[in-house]
């Protein structure tokens with residue numbers, strides 16, 4: 249399977265939503281027990297719930313990222329880093345929640361998903377503000393607005409030349 253960015257974010261999105269259902273099913277098999285994992289308000293049970301909910305939350309975040317950049321002809325370096333960091337955050341958040349449930353003193357491991365997601369979010373905000381998420385990135389500052397074609401006298405092959413305009417900024421949604 250060859251999954252490229254940002255397709256990876258879409259795959260993670262739906263896989264995580266599915267894992268959210270699956271973890272909910274596991275919780276559902278035991279949650280009626282009044283004292284399961286030390287009761288509803290216990291630290292351990294809260295951490296397992298956080299793992300369950302984070303599958304939905306970060307699945308949705310990855311889906312939103314994919315929707316934001318899906319029409320870009322190519323991703324800038326910043327958006328590529330953001331795409332990977334959103335996946336790192338989605339993978340490490342539930343893992344850290346379960347690890348914390350077992351080893352409460354390991355709370356610093358949460359810095360991995362937290363910093364990844366803050367980085368990814370910041371880079372995405374920057375890209376959106378700069379209109380870096382549209383198809384015209386393919387052309388950089390030069391935007392192709394049409395093509396001309398002429399027939400050669402022999403009529404064998406048409407000559408096609410792009411008409412381009414030069415701008416300082418990419419034209420959003422061109």
Ligand code: HEM
Nearest residue numbers: 268269270271272273275276277279288293297300301304
């Ligand atoms: C197959 C679907 C689902 C199942 C079987 C399921 C099951 C559960 C169970 C059993 C609990 C209680 C855990 C406990 O007692 O410690 C729970 C809590 C929770 N679930 Fe799900 N869930 C599902 C889907 C969802 C979805 C779609 C969302 C939101 C997008 C969601 C968000 C939550 C939240 C926020 C809590 C914590 C509620 C609270 O603490 O009051 N769940 N889920």
